[in-house]
Amino acid sequence: MSLRHHDLVGAAIAAVLCAAVVLFVPVTAIRAVFATPLCLILPGYAVTVASFAGRKLSRAHLLTLSVAMSLATLATGAVALNFLPEGLRSGWWVGLIMLIVLGGCGVAALRRSPSAESRPRDRLPRVRRVDAALLLGACAAVAGTFTLSYTPLPARHVVGYTELWMLPAGTAGTPAVRVGVVSAELHPLAYRLELRLGSRRAIMSLRFALKPGQAYEKLVPVASPATGASTEITALLYRNDRATAVYRRVTGWLPPVPREPR
Amino acid sequence: MVTLAAFRQDVRAIGAAQTTWRSSRLGRVPLIACLASIGLLVCSVADALSRATLAPSLMIFWGGLLLIVLPIFYRLSSAEASSSERFALVCLLGLTLYAVKLARDPFSYTLPDELIHAYNANQIARFHTLFHGNPILPVSALYPGLEGTTSALMSMTGLSSFGAGLIVIAAARLVMVSALFLLFGRISGSSRVAGLGVAFYVGNSNFLHWGAQFSYESLALPLLVVVLVAVAERDTPERSEARAWAVPIILGTAAVVVTHHLTSYALATVLVALALVHLVVRRRARTPNPWPFAALALAFAACWLIVVASITVGYLSPVLDAAFKATLHTVSGEAAPRQLFQSTGSGFATPAGERIVALMSVAILAAGLPFGLWRAWREHRTQPLVPLFCVAAIAYFGTLALRFAPQAWETGNRASEFLFIGLAFVLACSHLERYSPRRARRLGRVLLAGCLGIVAMGGVISGWPAPSLLSQPLLVTAEGNRIESEPLGFARWVSRQLPGRRFAASDADARLLLDHGRATAFTGHAGDIEDILQTPTLPPWQLLDLRELDVRYVVTDSRRRSFDITTGYYFSVTPPAGTPDTLLPAAAADKFERVRAPRIFDSGSIIVYDLDGRP
Numbered sequence: 001m002s003l004r005h006h007d008l009v010g011a012a013i014a015a016v017l018c019a020a021v022v023l024f025v026p027v028t029a030i031r032a033v034f035a036t037p038l039c040l041i042l043p044g045y046a047v048t049v050a051s052f053a054g055r056k057l058s059r060a061h062l063l064t065l066s067v068a069m070s071l072a073t074l075a076t077g078a079v080a081l082n083f084l085p086e087g088l089r090s091g092w093w094v095g096l097i098m099l100i101v102l103g104g105c106g107v108a109a110l111r112r113s114p115s116a117e118s119r120p121r122d123r124l125p126r127v128r129r130v131d132a133a134l135l136l137g138a139c140a141a142v143a144g145t146f147t148l149s150y151t152p153l154p155a156r157h158v159v160g161y162t163e164l165w166m167l168p169a170g171t172a173g174t175p176a177v178r179v180g181v182v183s184a185e186l187h188p189l190a191y192r193l194e195l196r197l198g199s200r201r202a203i204m205s206l207r208f209a210l211k212p213g214q215a216y217e218k219l220v221p222v223a224s225p226a227t228g229a230s231t232e233i234t235a236l237l238y239r240n241d242r243a244t245a246v247y248r249r250v251t252g253w254l255p256p257v258p259r260e261p262r
Numbered sequence: 263m264v265t266l267a268a269f270r271q272d273v274r275a276i277g278a279a280q281t282t283w284r285s286s287r288l289g290r291v292p293l294i295a296c297l298a299s300i301g302l303l304v305c306s307v308a309d310a311l312s313r314a315t316l317a318p319s320l321m322i323f324w325g326g327l328l329l330i331v332l333p334i335f336y337r338l339s340s341a342e343a344s345s346s347e348r349f350a351l352v353c354l355l356g357l358t359l360y361a362v363k364l365a366r367d368p369f370s371y372t373l374p375d376e377l378i379h380a381y382n383a384n385q386i387a388r389f390h391t392l393f394h395g396n397p398i399l400p401v402s403a404l405y406p407g408l409e410g411t412t413s414a415l416m417s418m419t420g421l422s423s424f425g426a427g428l429i430v431i432a433a434a435r436l437v438m439v440s441a442l443f444l445l446f447g448r449i450s451g452s453s454r455v456a457g458l459g460v461a462f463y464v465g466n467s468n469f470l471h472w473g474a475q476f477s478y479e480s481l482a483l484p485l486l487v488v489v490l491v492a493v494a495e496r497d498t499p500e501r502s503e504a505r506a507w508a509v510p511i512i513l514g515t516a517a518v519v520v521t522h523h524l525t526s527y528a529l530a531t532v533l534v535a536l537a538l539v540h541l542v543v544r545r546r547a548r549t550p551n552p553w554p555f556a557a558l559a560l561a562f563a564a565c566w567l568i569v570v571a572s573i574t575v576g577y578l579s580p581v582l583d584a585a586f587k588a589t590l591h592t593v594s595g596e597a598a599p600r601q602l603f604q605s606t607g608s609g610f611a612t613p614a615g616e617r618i619v620a621l622m623s624v625a626i627l628a629a630g631l632p633f634g635l636w637r638a639w640r641e642h643r644t645q646p647l648v649p650l651f652c653v654a655a656i657a658y659f660g661t662l663a664l665r666f667a668p669q670a671w672e673t674g675n676r677a678s679e680f681l682f683i684g685l686a687f688v689l690a691c692s693h694l695e696r697y698s699p700r701r702a703r704r705l706g707r708v709l710l711a712g713c714l715g716i717v718a719m720g721g722v723i724s725g726w727p728a729p730s731l732l733s734q735p736l737l738v739t740a741e742g743n744r745i746e747s748e749p750l751g752f753a754r755w756v757s758r759q760l761p762g763r764r765f766a767a768s769d770a771d772a773r774l775l776l777d778h779g780r781a782t783a784f785t786g787h788a789g790d791i792e793d794i795l796q797t798p799t800l801p802p803w804q805l806l807d808l809r810e811l812d813v814r815y816v817v818t819d820s821r822r823r824s825f826d827i828t829t830g831y832y833f834s835v836t837p838p839a840g841t842p843d844t845l846l847p848a849a850a851a852d853k854f855e856r857v858r859a860p861r862i863f864d865s866g867s868i869i870v871y872d873l874d875g876r877p
Contacts, residue, residue, distance in 0.1 A: 028420040032429075035418040039411075040433045051509040055502075060349045064440040065510060067433050068488040071411060071481060072517035078392060078410020079520055087390030088410065090417040127288065134292035141299030145306040145361065149368040155738040157315035157840075158833035161748050163755060163865040168875070182755070184745040184865075213743030230877030248864040251855075253877045 005112065008049065008105040015042050015101040019094045043097050044069030046104025053111030073100060160185035160212070164193075164237045164248035169219055175254050179235050180217040183210035190240035191247075195220060197254075198231050207240075222254060229256050289347035291354070294333045298358045301329030306365040309733035315839035320616075323732060324719065330358050331464065331718050336711040338457035339695035345453035349443055352460040356439030359464065360432055363474040366733045370750070370778070371424060373475035374827040377773035378402055379409060380476060383423040384777070386413040393570075397784050398772060404571035407521025408481045423777070427476040435474060438484035439463075441491050446687050448494045449645045458710070459690035465623060465717030466682035467725035473679060482522035483679060486529045489514040489555075493536065494647060497549045504550050511555050519562040523574045526566070528680050530559040532650065539646045581673065588669035599666040616723045623720020624662065626713045627689065631655060634688035641691065654684025675725075727828065729840070734832040747833040749824065752817075752868050753778035760815070766791045766808055767817035770830025771868070775817075784811050792825065798849030800857060808873060816859070816871045818851035824867075834867070843867075 018038035022031050044066040048057070057065075077096050081088045127135075163182040168175070183189060188211045195204040208216055222233060230253045237248040304326030311318035334355045337343055343351070371377050378399045385394040386409050396403040408430065415426035439460050447456030463469065473480055489511055496507040519526040533556035540551045567574055591597035603612035603620070612620070635652055642648045658681040664674025694713070697706030722731070736747050746754065749771050756763070756779035765775055765783045769792075772785035785791050788811065794804045795818055808816065821843040824830045834843050845867075854871040855861060863870035 022418045031419040032415075032421055032425070035415055036429055039414055039418065040429070047509060047513065052506045055506060060346075060440065060444060064437060064444055064488065064491070068437045068441065068485060069510060069513060071430070071433060071437065072485055072488075072513045074411040074414050075407035075481070075485075075517040075521055076513065078386075078406060078414065082392045082410075088386060088392070088413055088417065089390050093414045093418055127292075131288050131292040134296040138292070138295040138299040141296070141303045142361070145299070145303045145365055148303075148306050148310050149365040149733075151310075152369075152737045152739045152744050153310060153314040154740065155313065155315040155735045155833070155839075157317075157836045157838070158735050158738055158747075159836060160740065160745070161751075161866045163751060163863065165755065165759070165863045167759060167862060182751065184740075184748070184751055186740040186745075188741065211743060212740035212745050248866070250861050250864050252860045252862065253858075253875060256877075 005105075005109050008109050011042055011045055011049075012102055012105050015098060018042070019098055022090070022094055038094075038097055039074060040070045041066050042070070043073040043100045043104075044071070046101040046108070047073060048104075050104040050107040050111070053108045054113055073097075156186075158186070160187075162189070162191075162210075162237065162248060164235060164250050166233075166235045166250040166252050168252060168254075174221060176219055176221040177233060177235075177252060178217065178219050179250075180215060181208075181210065181237060182215040183212055185210075185212055187212070191216075192238040192240060192243070194236045194238070195222075196234045196236065197222065198233075230254060231256075288350075289343055290333075290337050291347055291350045294337055294351060295354055297333045298330045298354055301326045301331075302358055302361050302365065304329060305362050309365050312732035313735050313738070315735055315835055317838045317840075318732070320728060320731065327362065327719070327722070328715055330362070331355065331461075332711055332715050335461050335714040336707060338454070338461050339707040339710045341454065343454075343457075345447075348453050348457035349440065352439045352443045352457055353436060355460065355464060356435050357432065359470055360435040360474050363471060364428065366471075366731075368733070369737045370831075371427070371476055372734075372736065372828075372831050373471060373477075374773075375399070375402075375477040376427075376475050377777040379478065380423040380427065381776035382406065383409040383412045383416065383427065384780070386410060387416045387423070390417075396776075397782050397788070398776065398786070401523065401571065401574050401577040402478065404573065405478050405520060405522055407517055408476070408478045410520075411481070412476075423476075431474060431476055431480055434481045434484045437488060438473075441484060441487040442683070442686070445487060445491045445494060445647075445683075446690060448491065449642055449647055449651075449687065450691065451642075454695070455687075455690045458695070458714075459686045461714050462686035462689045462717065463682055465627075465714065465721040466679055466686075467675060467721045468679045469725070470722050471726045478522040479525055479676075479679070482518050482525035485514050485518045485521065486525050486532075487683065489518065489529060490532070490647065493533070493552050493555065494645075496552070497646065499549055508555075512558065515555065515559045515562055519559070519566050523567075523571065523578065524676070525680075526559070526563040530556065530563050533559050535650055536646050539649050543644055543646055543649070585664070585667070585670035585673040588667040589664060592667040592670075597668065600668040600671055602665060612723065612728055616728060619716060620720040620723040623717045623724075626717055626720075627685065628659065630689045630692045630694070630713075631659075631685075633694075634690070634692040637693060638688050638691040648687075651684035651687045654681040655688040657681050658685045730828050734829070735835065735839075736832050738833065747831060748865055748867055749774050749819070749831055750778060752863070752865060752870075753781075755863065756781050763815060764811070764813050765815045765817055765870075766794070766811065766813045768792075768795055768819045768824035768830065769827045770824050771817050771819050773827065774831060783817075784813060795819070796825075796846055796850055798847050798853060800853040805857070805873070814872060814874045815862075816854060816873060818846075818854070818869045818871070820845045820848070820851060820867045820869075822846060 015038060018034040021034040022038060025031055047069040048062060048065040078088060081092050084092060086092055161184050166177050166179045169178045181191060188209060190209040193206045194202045197203050204220060210216060233252045233254055235250045236246050239247045305323055308318050308322035334351050338348055338351055371380050378396060379402060382396055382403050386392060392406040393403055412423060412426045412430050415421060415429060416423060442460045442463055443456045446459035447453050492507045492510040496504045498504055518529050533552055537551055537553035537556045592599050603617050638648055638652060658678060661674035661677045661681060664670040694710045695707050699705055736750060737744060753774040756775055761780040763781050765781055767775055767783050767785055769785050772783035775781045775783035790807050823843055836842060851869050858876050859871040859873050860875040861869055862872050
């Protein structure tokens, strides 16, 4: 690949740089910035210039084909990588893309006639001050849009809720349950959590308060009565502002404990 | 007749002549980009107000949307704009409208198919192989083009399927509008017709939302258009030039085949039709017939269907069969026609003003059709794609009639995305913009931009129910902390406590469980789950059905909305933000307690029972 083909050399260098960042920089945001052109522009560009070596292609065609052929390469490349024992892993993806980019650029360089000029150096159009100001305004509006869109807002008219859950824990010899409460209410709330075993009265009662978004979790060892049958365990959640009404209820079964022989 | 050389010269001016670039300005692109961005900001304000449950007027949204599209339409209709400026404008149009969709769904996928495909992408990223199956839409896992592409970005960057999917679909949107521009320009020889064709295409009812969702068709359709561009460009007597376009055609066709079933069949059909038309209109010309590519597309699609995705037949045939029967029943009067502007899921009726706009948009399309057909036929009939576009334009109105048949409207709606390509080209050929009476030189352009605005609005109205046009509360703040909607919060709980387990749930809950819950969730007609979750009794067959699916956890959701895949994901709201939820009878959940299934999770509306935890 001759340095005369500055577009091909540029694409190859860009691919190597992007691949290096993707492989060695462990920061998602930075990798995303470099992986996007590596995945969605460069493979298609290489395929396009290899196919149309020596022919003039408009910038509109080049842009469209670069992105479209990149998408097509990745879609079909996924099927190809699926046959490898390692499958679709980051390293193989980078390898495949590098192969396509470097191979495509190489083929394009070979197919271009030695006397042919490579694509002329692209120069940006001259931008008037008023145009620059308008484009800056557009960027500001887009930035405002995304800031507003990605900012969660308070919503007075949504219905808040509280999650109560209970899952078995511990072992057969030492049964236990994990109980959790998650508040997604709109205001801080005080709760009372009560655990009942079978038809007996409460074996545990806890009071706590949660702000919206906060969670409470507790591992509760339970001594199951030796009845020879499974025992039902019930967790009841009350709100302090409505102390008598059960707000949430979950249940579970403790495995049977065999009666000890007398 | 317009020569192709004119358009080629026109388009090549975009890049070939650097001197032109140096001396040219950006035209009106900066001004229009600024207006479009402000329009986008206005749309996002409407979305933000809606998320904050302040019940904003939809007029804010419409105002923003019109601010985006009208300046672009007006400029595209002018004779002065350069080809490069028009190309920039259609790219701006496509990407800004995609940003409108992003502003609606900033925190998660919420469109019907998105969560299903996100699950597929997550599975690929997790297991590093394709074809892992999908419990809700099994056929989707057998067409992994989109998810494979997305998983490449996911594995290279660490982005989630949501982040990576947004980037991939943005690229697909860009390809869609730019390829349409090139296709229409190549056929008409006019960049003005090309730009207006894209402007008309934006009025298709699936453009703003459905076609922009993270779903396999959103990638396959743009690639189909690229293949058509390549086939059209290949239509030249120069052998070497024609040969160069073979690579995009073959690669594009292969990508379409592995990405989406219907699009691959549509592509094969178009290429076969094109080969036949070519025989008729180009018998004496020395341009190459595309039959080898038609044969290739047929072979690729047939191979993939037989070897990989044979269940596609079982998936598509009941849908098409039901559509056909419903149409027959409606035509014969055996079944009552479907009520237009009535959402089947939520039962929401579109307001009168919006109905009028939607009907006006159809009237505009119908009124422009004869003029467009006449002009397109007279000026471009030697282009093999033009007869096909004319047929598609007429067939589009046939799909509108399908909207009256209860089970056929969706088929008609989905077909419109393909047929609208032909209609858009035909309408762009009608040349309303050339109407310029002496006293009002720009009247034709103003009229055309206005008509395009109405068509765009009409498309949005017919494509998506009005209550779902704006963003809904999925993630809000309370006392400075973030809280998520009940179904989303439940899905997050599952991902923490029970990942990978098997659930039966309502449609919306199951979709969230797939993506955010990292679980396997069944819903709908699979195992009669829809019935099981709504009936107050628990006959033995229900437990047998659940056991057959190997489901351990049953998720009951008392909100009827949870069965609606467009509105079921969000917070319940109180007036004025919306109407309170209608609820299922409590017995629909309590019945599982009668078989002593542990009730392991309770968040008010959502209750989970563990069928294997019974004593």
